[in-house]
Amino acid sequence: MPDMTKTEIATAGESSTPVVPLEVQKPEKARSLWGDAWADLRRNPYFLVSSVLIFFLLLIATFPGLFTSADPTKGDLVNHFLQKPKLGSVGSPEWLGWDGQGRSVYARLIYGTRASLIVAVCVTLIVTLVGGLTGMISGYFGGLTDAIISRITDVFFGIPFLLGSMVVLQAFTDRTVWTVVFALAFLGWTQITRVMRGAVITVKQADYVHAAKALGAGTPRIMLRHILPNAMAPVIVVATIALGGYIAAEATLSYLGLGLASPAISWGVDISAGSDQIRVAQHILIYPSIMLSLTVLAFIMLGEAVRNALDPKLR
Structure with missing residues (x-):
């Protein structure tokens, strides 16, 4: 091989391709079930639409004065008896018309949101707490404890929900929001108990639970x-x-006269009053019914979106 000069050696060294070390990629952090669920919910149109509706309803229930200045309990039979809606005046007391007592249907629609949401949220919190606790105790300990709690749950579960609530409400002479909450929660915890019991029985068989027991973790x-x-x-x-x-x-319950009653403001009370005037003033019945349907639909859509996000089989 011919001898190479120093200049040629230097040139050959400069022309050689430098070795670039490969960049070490860090493994992505595994997301939890809740992280995956949140990522799915943010892309779910049902979740977005229902969340906007529920936020708007909560805003109405918390600050009804931002949406109307009319008094929902004050009536004027002389000037406003069963007057038809004036749909051009959006947001004004006469926008959705007046009822048989001369009260603004729009104002009662706004203030009725508070009673419905308070009842629903309080009942949900109570039945989730009671049903979750009883279901977790039943599923974890099993044996005699599970048998006793399951039989008690079956007894309450066998009572028709609305019929049992009516019977409970008959024991109260003054029916307020809290008596309705108690009547609905008295029989509403059974389904949560069964769901929690089944979930606990499945989870307690996991390896990490056995490992925690082996390490001496308390119950x-x-x-x-x-x-x-x-x-x-x-x-x-x-x-x-x-x-x-x-x-x-x-x-x-309010429609049947067993729940909230006048002077309480509730969509059920207004629907009941509107049914008596359905031939001459349909707007008293229609607008509370639409508001009730939209509210129920919003929470059902939210529940379906959460179910799809948390159930791996539906992804």
């Missing part, structure tokens, strides 16, 4: 730190869908 720690977070997904789905049902149940 409260295992139930609260390991079982509860992994068993809550189906409970949240059922509770979200049931919330819309509780709104409809409150309206049904």
Whole structure:
């Protein structure tokens, strides 16, 4: 091989392709079930539409004075008896007409949102707490404890929901929002108990639960730190869908005269009053019915979106 000069050696060294080290890619952090669910929910149009509707309803219930300045309990029979809606005056007291007591239908529609949502949210929180606790105890301990709780649940579950609520409400002479909450929650916890029990039975067989027991973790720690977070997904789905049902149940009881009653403001009360005037003033019945249907539909859509996001089989 011929000898190479120093200049040629230097030139050959410069022309050689430098070795670029490969960039080490860090593995992506695995997302949890809740992280995957949130990523799916943000792309779900049902979740977005229902969330906007529910936020708007919560805003109305919290600050009704922002949407109307009319008094929903003040009537004027001389000037406003069963007057028809003036749809051109959006947001004014006469926008949706007046009822048989000369009260603004629009104002009562706005203020009636608060009673319906308070009842539904409070009942949902109570039945989720009671049903979740009883279901978790029943599913985790099993044996005699499971048998006793399951039989009690079956007894309450066998009572028709609305019929049982009517019977409970008959025991109260003064029917307020809280008596309706108690009547609905008295029989509404059974479904949550069954769902939580099944989820706990499945979760407690997992390896991480057996590992926690082997490491000496106590029963409260295992139930609260390991079982509860992994068993809550189906409970949240059922509770979200049931919330819309509780709104409809409150309206049904008020319509039948067994729930909220005048002077309380409720969509069910107004629907009941509108049914007496349906031949001459249909607007008294139509607008509360539309508001009730939209509210129930919003929570059902939210529950369906959450169910699709939390159920791996539906992805």
